[in-house]
Amino acid sequence: MTTMTMVQAIRSAMDVMLGRDDDVVVFGEDVGYFGGVFRCTDGLQAKYGTPRVFDTPIAEGGIVGVAIGMGAYGLRPVAEIQFADYVYPGYDQIVSGAARLRYRSAGDFTAPITIRMPCGGGIYGGQTHSQSPEALFTHVCGLRTVMPSNPYDAKGLLIASIECDDPVIFFEPKRLYNGPFDGHHDRPMVPWSAHPLSEVPEGHYTVPLESAAVFRPGEAVTVLTYGTMVWVAEAAARETGIDAEIIDLRSLWPLDLDTIVGSVSRTGRCVIVHEATRTSGFGAELAALVQEHCFYHLEAPIERVTGWDTPYPHAQEWAYFPGPQRVGAALRRATEAA
Amino acid sequence: MTTMTMVQAIRSAMDVMLGRDDDVVVFGEDVGYFGGVFRCTDGLQAKYGTPRVFDTPIAEGGIVGVAIGMGAYGLRPVAEIQFADYVYPGYDQIVSGAARLRYRSAGDFTAPITIRMPCGGGIYGGQTHSQSPEALFTHVCGLRTVMPSNPYDAKGLLIASIECDDPVIFFEPKRLYNGPFDGHHDRPMVPWSAHPLSEVPEGHYTVPLESAAVFRPGEAVTVLTYGTMVWVAEAAARETGIDAEIIDLRSLWPLDLDTIVGSVSRTGRCVIVHEATRTSGFGAELAALVQEHCFYHLEAPIERVTGWDTPYPHAQEWAYFPGPQRVGAALRRATEAA
Amino acid sequence: MSGYPPLELHVPEPSGRPGRETDFSYLKVSPAGAVRRPPVDVRPIETEDIVDLLVRVLDDEGRAVGPWDPGADPGLLRRGLRAMLLTRAFDARMLVAQRQKKISFYMQCLGEEAVGIGQALALEPDDMCFPTYRQQGILVARGYPLVDMMCQLYSNERDPIKGRQLPVMYSSKAHGFYSVAGNLGMGFVQAVGWAMASAIKGDTRIASAWIGDGSTAEADFHNALTFAAVYRAPVILNVVNNQWAISSFQGIAGGEAATFATRGVGNGIASLRVDGNDFLAVLAASRWAAERARRNLGPTLVEWITYRGGAHSTADDPSKYRPADEWKRFPLGDPVERLRRHLALVGAWSDEEHARTLKEVEEEVLAAQREAESHGTLASGHVHDASTMFDDVYKEMPAHLERQRGQAGGTR
Amino acid sequence: MSGYPPLELHVPEPSGRPGRETDFSYLKVSPAGAVRRPPVDVRPIETEDIVDLLVRVLDDEGRAVGPWDPGADPGLLRRGLRAMLLTRAFDARMLVAQRQKKISFYMQCLGEEAVGIGQALALEPDDMCFPTYRQQGILVARGYPLVDMMCQLYSNERDPIKGRQLPVMYSSKAHGFYSVAGNLGMGFVQAVGWAMASAIKGDTRIASAWIGDGSTAEADFHNALTFAAVYRAPVILNVVNNQWAISSFQGIAGGEAATFATRGVGNGIASLRVDGNDFLAVLAASRWAAERARRNLGPTLVEWITYRGGAHSTADDPSKYRPADEWKRFPLGDPVERLRRHLALVGAWSDEEHARTLKEVEEEVLAAQREAESHGTLASGHVHDASTMFDDVYKEMPAHLERQRGQAGGTR
Numbered sequence A, B: 001m002t003t004m005t006m007v008q009a010i011r012s013a014m015d016v017m018l019g020r021d022d023d024v025v026v027f028g029e030d031v032g033y034f035g036g037v038f039r040c041t042d043g044l045q046a047k048y049g050t051p052r053v054f055d056t057p058i059a060e061g062g063i064v065g066v067a068i069g070m071g072a073y074g075l076r077p078v079a080e081i082q083f084a085d086y087v088y089p090g091y092d093q094i095v096s097g098a099a100r101l102r103y104r105s106a107g108d109f110t111a112p113i114t115i116r117m118p119c120g121g122g123i124y125g126g127q128t129h130s131q132s133p134e135a136l137f138t139h140v141c142g143l144r145t146v147m148p149s150n151p152y153d154a155k156g157l158l159i160a161s162i163e164c165d166d167p168v169i170f171f172e173p174k175r176l177y178n179g180p181f182d183g184h185h186d187r188p189m190v191p192w193s194a195h196p197l198s199e200v201p202e203g204h205y206t207v208p209l210e211s212a213a214v215f216r217p218g219e220a221v222t223v224l225t226y227g228t229m230v231w232v233a234e235a236a237a238r239e240t241g242i243d244a245e246i247i248d249l250r251s252l253w254p255l256d257l258d259t260i261v262g263s264v265s266r267t268g269r270c271v272i273v274h275e276a277t278r279t280s281g282f283g284a285e286l287a288a289l290v291q292e293h294c295f296y297h298l299e300a301p302i303e304r305v306t307g308w309d310t311p312y313p314h315a316q317e318w319a320y321f322p323g324p325q326r327v328g329a330a331l332r333r334a335t336e337a338a
Numbered sequence C, D: 001m002s003g004y005p006p007l008e009l010h011v012p013e014p015s016g017r018p019g020r021e022t023d024f025s026y027l028k029v030s031p032a033g034a035v036r037r038p039p040v041d042v043r044p045i046e047t048e049d050i051v052d053l054l055v056r057v058l059d060d061e062g063r064a065v066g067p068w069d070p071g072a073d074p075g076l077l078r079r080g081l082r083a084m085l086l087t088r089a090f091d092a093r094m095l096v097a098q099r100q101k102k103i104s105f106y107m108q109c110l111g112e113e114a115v116g117i118g119q120a121l122a123l124e125p126d127d128m129c130f131p132t133y134r135q136q137g138i139l140v141a142r143g144y145p146l147v148d149m150m151c152q153l154y155s156n157e158r159d160p161i162k163g164r165q166l167p168v169m170y171s172s173k174a175h176g177f178y179s180v181a182g183n184l185g186m187g188f189v190q191a192v193g194w195a196m197a198s199a200i201k202g203d204t205r206i207a208s209a210w211i212g213d214g215s216t217a218e219a220d221f222h223n224a225l226t227f228a229a230v231y232r233a234p235v236i237l238n239v240v241n242n243q244w245a246i247s248s249f250q251g252i253a254g255g256e257a258a259t260f261a262t263r264g265v266g267n268g269i270a271s272l273r274v275d276g277n278d279f280l281a282v283l284a285a286s287r288w289a290a291e292r293a294r295r296n297l298g299p300t301l302v303e304w305i306t307y308r309g310g311a312h313s314t315a316d317d318p319s320k321y322r323p324a325d326e327w328k329r330f331p332l333g334d335p336v337e338r339l340r341r342h343l344a345l346v347g348a349w350s351d352e353e354h355a356r357t358l359k360e361v362e363e364e365v366l367a368a369q370r371e372a373e374s375h376g377t378l379a380s381g382h383v384h385d386a387s388t389m390f391d392d393v394y395k396e397m398p399a400h401l402e403r404q405r406g407q408a409g410g411t412r
């Protein structure tokens, strides 16, 4: 065990897998010599050499396309998209290529690839460095969509993703790279070392896909969330004093429905929190599922606290970001409703 | 008034707009000399000449990209994507280009473009000629997403879309092009001429965006649906004898929430039907909205009847397609639930 | 700015349309034997002078001439001719089957048989091909059972891909035939990734990528060229210029201003423009490109000039947009007839043998069809069970799909 | 297949890295005056022999030589020099402002000022530019108020785009400056669409599109070239090859195997490779390209060879990946110094005037800064009201956004 930031944990996952499996290769824009704009691949090229870790042209469609071909060959490519906001040129290859390769060939060819990308806001990145497009992937059958909220999960989930034979979209909430962030942007930054979830084994381990974690047990209301918002939700629970059970989904899709249904059936109340725009966001699916599976237990409408349905603005960042105040207000509404 | 198929109504909308407004141009793969693989632009090039109606290279990203530039210039481009299944290479330009141009320039530049595309299955088209990707657009703020279910609405909505100053994604359920289809694929095809909704004015008129239509009034349960599924839902209501109120959304997003809330508040029951895969489909948003706005009126869980979460298979088409039997079963469950 | 006339948009138009004969002078045909054959280790940019010319081996009499004569063993050429005849017979039969509504859809490769089959004969069997929907010839040349092809076409209970895809979207890893996507361009860049993987692993296998003239406009084409050039991937980038993309002629894809082979050089890739109806030229150019890849000299782009002899697909009616006799007037003729004439000239084929072979392949196809139909057709409803629809979405079926499979069983 | 050694993946590497000097021989620099100037109605493919060369006008002494000498009026060149100095002063100030945390982010165009400014002087004011984030020089050259630029950078209450975007993502239709996207490549193909629209309407305005060397790998580049070539759109396709794309050198974008200008010819587009630090060459090549567009002769692609003198952005540290003195050793020098020397040589500029101008532009920038800061900064919280966040998503605000705006007001 050692203390790692999220960046270090992610790097460690790739390091471990590059070391264990010759078929693992790592590539993307600026990931080679430089080590990535967020430093997630720092040192890996020096350690494993250029055929294993290398820079690519700026062409997300090409990055995903060659990753699929490599996967079909038998490699386990780990490709980085520099920001989730820039995944769209690769969207066709992900949806029409990776997601359906196994299906359309009835298992003859497969694409065991992992596509990593930083997502989310809170860094004054404006509309092109802040997006959370996870719902565009959860709608696509054949993909797995994963988003960790802390160093321990990040490493364990990333190793599980690389080892997984399905294509995995791996989101990294960039606001958490260097410390947990509860939405109080005006307070001093907390480093990961101050938190037990930064205790990470140095070697190989996995956090299983399709398993949610109860981040904070509680009885009054269930909060379904993931990524940065796990920490915001915790702050909201703390500050409102509401005994919320916070479920960190970790795997968005396929997901751990049992944990969700178990919790909401118990609390009878549910608040969904994500940073992405609301309409047709992943929260919609969660709300639909919860009302389908827990209808007779629900005592209040399911609340959604999300980014507004606008592009992510630059100057109005904190009015856009669903911070602890907004989450807290939703917890209150959910618990006070008849 | 004259009788039109959906193809004719769509062609007539473009004809009317090409005739009225010099800034309207029409283009896409095979839309020029040939008149489109579904014949929606047949005769328009002969009538308006090549600079107004023309073929493009096979590059959906280029088609959308040049449409945006034309829009910024001041034209009103109407671009065809040959099948909705092929829109993904143009997805980046739609999401990062068209949808946010007005916002990011604070209204300085705009993209008043209409992107038409045939969608949906029921034609043995397999996974690349059957998709319904509307939820990938409803999640993107700045876009309008529209899907008509009959010739009258198709023409009126398409004219409204072309005249609209926002970018519009215009879905055309291809199974309806030549006749209403209620999902009974083993029965003889019904032509549009047999239906009053094929009565279409020859000239200019609009069906307003953001307005839903009550396709069939009823008291027992509200069905929220659009496109081909409107007809399937009607068949299900007829065959089960359940007095369903069928709401044809027409504009998916932004949408006519009042009509939805009004109906569900009255019936207390809701079934959502679409052909797209279920998870994170637009039905999820509808379910989330309904439970948010009608929670205290709901007497049964909201049902979703949708395509399964698999790619659209070829040979198993009718096991995949959400036909009247499946919708009927959901109507029964919804109305029988306590 | 004053003094400039108003701008005008140029929209390319083919010279021929229904009722108006095509002027084929646009094709720029070099005489057989006229184009130099660079050494395989040519600097990519130094193929620049030949990408506007046309590599040809067979002259009008059927003689093999010039530096690109592959000096091929007649036995190999006979195999090629037979594979072409078999493919053509197969196509013809399946077209009929489609008209009889036994299969839902079909796409022939009529007139373009030489390119895929010639290349297949120049490759090793374990090289991986990333075909389009019009490269069934590769499967035939590699000996994939016709019955298996047909079972895919019939979407029946023996369809190797379980009825998942439209007819002609074959997949056979064992035969080095990558799953056809349906989305144009998709596989072209994936082929480059496969080739990169082969190089990363120190393998000796190479990739063969296929795309149509119309589809070169897709982003995947650009991505393939960029990545292939940057990493010098061991891949053959085949552009099949059959003059048409459904109803739009090759000028709409950008063929007016420069040949598609020129695109390759523009990206720093050694490139050739080759008579795709000249089986010997196909063999020679494919060998040259394969040798380059195998010697780690990087990718080669080959534009094959050929003609789509039939309709785009069974859903298409070309009489609406091109002269009915265009194929007959196409300057590069028919690959089958041209190879037949050559083999006859060198005494390795006779009219009797031709007639006999035609009969043989016909019977082979018929026998396969009988067997395939014994496993059912889409129309007869003998397809893979509906519950199999939920397989292969993921490696292991997740809970939500198990739930849905249950619901589907109960018509929920 | 036996006998072939294992394949290997080639991964391009720059010759220079921190601690290792760059070998600039890769640049292929032609002597000033050495490249022919084709007539503006040249057939695109006939620029093929010059896309590997480098169009240059200024020789080492600062003399204008050869066929590309634009014979420019010294008054115009003085305007150009002043705009470059002003842009450089502006960049320097804003870099400081960023370090002072008055603005959140900044990107300079240090070392590349000539390309945008030179082209702006070759265009009509109502031609539409589709810039990258590094073409602020165009705005300066066109007289967009510095204060407005700064208000955008400060994201303050007077930011013309209301704080919506990161600093440097300017937009001004009135100044023919299309909204910067942030997504690389985005605008390149939109420029082609704008130019097509101008041609459809019989207008005389043309478009100027901008992209970086690294970004040519994006699909939008390919789409732009295809559509521009097919429809002969009146557009200048500018590729700014400043040797770097964040940390990756131009070889990773595909510059090793062929120049970026070669890409243009490969697509049937007349193309030039030009010394982008030679203001006279920029002017001349831009005029040539503009003339082609305006005479309806179609698009021109120009690769501008220059150097990114500063960090990629304020979030970047180039000392991590390139030699610290690389810019100083760059063979094409500094565009400001080179134009200054030329003007001095022809007696149209003096050291005193230079010193005076430096002071003037410094003061102009300072005055603008003072005014801009009087309207607030992001840090000071003087930004457009949060409720404006909901404007401009659609032309009219739909009900759901009105609802959300209400909720946001109530911190719901």
Ligand SMILES: Cc1ncc(C[n+]2csc(CCOP(=O)(O)OP(=O)(O)O)c2C)c(N)n1
Binding pocket: B029, B058, B082, B086, B089, C132, C134, C182, C183, C184, C211, C212, C213, C214, C215, C216, C240, C242, C244, C245, C246, C308, C312
């Ligand atoms: C991404 C995408 N866009 C559009 C289509 C529809 N489509 C199918 S085939 C075709 C024409 C392709 O022409 P070409 O590439 O020349 O190949 P050919 O049919 O001539 O072999 C088109 C437009 C598609 N399948 N995929």
Ligand SMILES: Cc1ncc(C[n+]2csc(CCOP(=O)(O)OP(=O)(O)O)c2C)c(N)n1
Binding pocket: A029, A058, A082, A086, A089, D132, D134, D182, D183, D184, D211, D212, D213, D214, D215, D216, D240, D242, D244, D245, D246, D308, D312
């Ligand atoms: C689609 C997309 N992918 C990635 C990025 C991240 N990114 C921003 S600038 C840059 C480098 C661009 O290099 P180049 O095109 O050479 O322009 P330069 O910065 O040198 O002017 C990258 C990779 C982006 N903005 N957009």
Ligand SMILES: [Mg+2]
Binding pocket: C212, C213, C214, C240, C241, C242, C243, C244, C245, C246, C308
């Ligand atoms: Mg073709």
Ligand SMILES: [Mg+2]
Binding pocket: D212, D213, D214, D240, D241, D242, D243, D244, D245, D246, D308
């Ligand atoms: Mg650059």
